[in-house]
Amino acid sequence: RPRTYQEFQGNKCAVAILIPMSENDTVEPSPERPPLPPASFEFLIFSMITQAQMQLGLLHFGPESEKPEPDFETARHTIDLLGIIQEKTKGNLTLEEDRLLNNSLTELRFRFVQAQPRKS
Numbered sequence: 001r002p003r004t005y006q007e008f009q010g011n012k013c014a015v016a017i018l019i020p021m022s023e024n025d026t027v028e029p030s031p032e033r034p035p036l037p038p039a040s041f042e043f044l045i046f047s048m049i050t051q052a053q054m055q056l057g058l059l060h061f062g063p064e065s066e067k068p069e070p071d072f073e074t075a076r077h078t079i080d081l082l083g084i085i086q087e088k089t090k091g092n093l094t095l096e097e098d099r100l101l102n103n104s105l106t107e108l109r110f111r112f113v114q115a116q117p118r119k120s
Contacts, residue, residue: 041097045082049104052078056108056115070115079108 037043053059055075060067086101093101 041093042100045085045097045100045104048078048082048085049108052082052108053111056111058111058115072112072116075112075115079105079112082108 050059052075055071055078057067057070082101082105086105089097089101
């Protein structure tokens with residue numbers, strides 16, 4: 001059954017119909033890039049961890065001269081999203097998934113505090 005997602009921007013509203021893919025739906029891989037790993041809870045969490053690390057300036061791909069400044073607001077938002085996932089999935093995760101999420105959140109919160117500029 002299709003679900004609706006609404007995105008509000010000022011007075012405009014864009015609506016998209018999202019149709020969940022079944023396990024039988026396939027997408028042909030592109031020869032220019034490697035295949036994507038299967039969608040899983042662990043991959044979702046690792047993706048968000050990587051985003052937060054990049055937003056905190058802890059992880060960068062490319063020349064050092066092009067390293068962007070940390071984006072603490074967006075990093076905090078990503079960490080908060082992981083916290084919501086933790087809250088909403090409590091009691092429904094395997095031991096490994098629970099440890100991954102809890103340990104990752106603890107480390108990201110610690111690194112967020114460490115990455116903040118020092119006040120003189």
